[in-house]
Each structure stands twice: as C-alpha cells, then as structure tokens.
Amino acid sequence: MSASKPREFTGRHMLLVTCTFFGVIISVNLVMAISASRTWTGLVVQNSYVESQRFDDKHNRIRAQVEAGWRFATSYEDGKLVFRASDADGAVLPLEQVSAFIHRPVGGHDDQTLPLTPSESGYAAAVALPSGVWDVIVTTGETSLGPIEFERRVTVP
Template sequence: MTRRFTGWHMLACMVGFFGVVIAVNVAMATLAARTFGGTVVKNSYVASQQFNTWLAEADAQQKLGWKAEAEAIDGRLVIGAQSATAPLTGARVTAVAMHPLGRAADIPLAFNEAEPGRFVAATRLPAGRWRVRIRIERDGRAADYLRDVAA
C-alpha cells in the first residue's frame, strides 16, 4: 500500500532543505569570521594606484638575479642568499615573521652572517607556521621576498 504525498510531506522537505542550507551558511560564515586575521590593504584604491610601481620594483629585483630561501632550524630562521653566480656575502638581512592568520604579534628579526650567503636570526621563532617578509640589502640595492616556514 502506498501513502499519499501530502502538504505536510512537502513542508517537511522544504524545512529540511532550507534548514541544511542555512546551517551550512552559518557554519561557513562563523569559520570565516574566526579565521580571517584582518585587512589585506587599508585602501584598495590607493593600493591599485601603486600597482605599476610594484611591477617596476619586481622587474628590477628580477634583474638582480638574487635568490633567497628560508628554513627554521631549532627555532632559528636561516636565510640562504645567492647572487646569480655565488653566495650573497656582506649583505644586510632583516625580516619580519608574521602569523598567517594574524593571531600572534609580528616578530622583527635581525640576522648575522654565519658563513658566506647563510644568515641566521638572532632570536628564535615560537613553534608554528610563519610567513616571513625578508629584505636583503647590499651595495645600495635591495630585494624583498615572502616565504612560508614552519618553526
């Protein structure tokens, strides 16, 4: 024997469907609000006006031929810097370690050259994932890099 599909059945289907949609939307909005660390840029219009300048700076950095790699060893950030032909010696290296989600304060880092082209931070990073903004300066030229490391 078959049962008839009544208005109550339709109501249950509609309430169930929209209940699931609303629950998923609330869950996603809550997760997004809890994990977003803040603004990317303060004013997107002003940032858009600087875009061509940023492209020119990136092109100039590319022409330098410098490369930088970052890794954390025993909590200390180690930067390996290379010029196009040899280790990048005699450079001034600074960095700022930022938590990817903005939950921890930024940590400024200063480096000492341990060996040619290898720079070791004077302070240790707390355990976790970090996004590191590195600046290398030598002979009046500079290059900026962004690397992700796990301490």
Template sequence: MSQLDQPKQREFTGKHMILVVGLFFGTIITVNLIMAYFATSSWTGLVVKNSYVASQGFNEKLAARRTQDALGWTPNLTYQNGTITYRLENDQGEAIKAGFAEAELKRPSHEREDQLITLLPKEGAYSADYALGSGAWDIFVSLTSEAGEPFTYRERIIVQ
C-alpha cells in the same frame, strides 16, 4: 481475512507536512548559519585594503625589483630547529653585510600569527630564534646593505 487482521493505514496529514517542511528548511538554515560563522571567523582573504591605491605604486616596485635583480645577489633562507637563517651573497659568493635586516612571518591563510622579527648578524648571515608552528609560512625578508641598497626576498616554507 477480517478487518481486524489488516494493518491500519496511516494518513499523511497537514501536521506531517508542516513537520517535513520545517525539518527541510531548518536543516538548510542551520547549515547556512554554520557556514556563515566559519566564513566570518576565519581568514578574510584581504590582501590589500585598497587595490587601487596599491596599484599606483606598481611601476616603482617593478623598477626597484629590476634594480635588485641587477645587483646579482643570491638569497638563501633556511629554517631549522627553531632558527630562521638568512644569508645574502654577491656574485662572487661573499656575504653581504647589512645595516638592518628583518623578517615578516605570515600565515598564508590568516593574520592571527603574523610577526615581525629582527634578524641579527651571525657568522656571515642573519638569524633569529623563533619557533614556527607547523604548516605553511610566508617569510618576507627585508635587508638594507651597509651601502644603503635595499633587498627584499619572499619564500614560502612548510614546517612539519
């Protein structure tokens, strides 16, 4: 076999090494930049602005919750065909009449679609027409009875 028939062997030079190192670190940096972009453009994860200040009202919130539980009222929240309906009943099954009722609609993953809506009385319940996008929603209902007793309720629903 002559030298002409043998395949020419390629050398691995310094230029090749610079290209390999550049591609390696370029890939790492690109992935990190993409992940940083999505991390800063999506939900912050912030639940309260100052956890210490929020913790100072814990005992009051706990006492209010116990008072609410002692009322024996039963909440019922439904969402059908673009209508949010909230019914609150006493221990005899009679509807509680409220002077004021509102619902705070929140996405568990971000704040962009959060809304505060007023629930209007309708046939022993309180309702509002509001089209929710598909996915998970946390609904916080606040109601003050005609006797001045506050009642809060939270429920997570999944809209198809």
C-alpha cells in the same frame, strides 16, 4: 488477504518536507558564516589602491635584482631564522636594516617582527617557532638596486 490502503501524500507532508529542506539549508549557511567570521579576516593589505600604485615600482625593482644575479633564500635551522642574500658571484650582499616579519598564512595570530643580524651564513635571528607553516617577509634598507622585499613560506617540522 487483506488489501492495505496506500497512504496519501497530503499538504501536511509537503509542508514538513519543505520546512525540513529549508531548515537544513539555513542551518548549514549559519554554521559556515559563523566559521568564516571566526577564522580569517580576509585582510591582505590595508589600502588596495595604494598597493596597486606601488606594484610597478616593486616589479621593476625585483626584475633589476634578478637580472643582476641576486639570489635570496630563507630557512629555519636549529632555532634560528636565516636569510641568505648573495650576488651573482655567490658573495654575501652587505645589507642594512634587515628585518623579518613572520606570520601564519591564515589566522592573523603569532605574528612577530625580528631584526636580523649578520652571521656566518647570512643574516639570522634566534626565534622559537612552533611546528607548522609560516610565511616570512624579509625587508631591507636601500641597496644599489632598491630595497629588498623577499617573501617565502617556511615549514617547521
């Protein structure tokens, strides 16, 4: 029987292991950084300071609308975006300057603003939305309890 001599772990082997390790780490970081920069900007509001100042006013307005029994809902039905706004008795609220901003939750594409007009089921606008998830932000003009800002996520099959 011949005895085989075990191979030595040399400095060259250590250099190869170290370079391979850091090469994989750097490659993964580059792929993730490029992917992140191409997908979502991260921009939620233009000026966070101004939005923080508006927060309390908006919170108080929403609280007053909820306490008054106002109910809001959005849906996408038969090629129409529908917004329903009713008072505590279930009657449709008379609103002016009703519009909806529609956008994808991530990506900043396919954004559009639609004027909503009164219909038998509330306020509606015809729009062809591709299937997927959409965020809808409905805003109105002044009401007795301040303007309405209602945001809801809608899924189109």
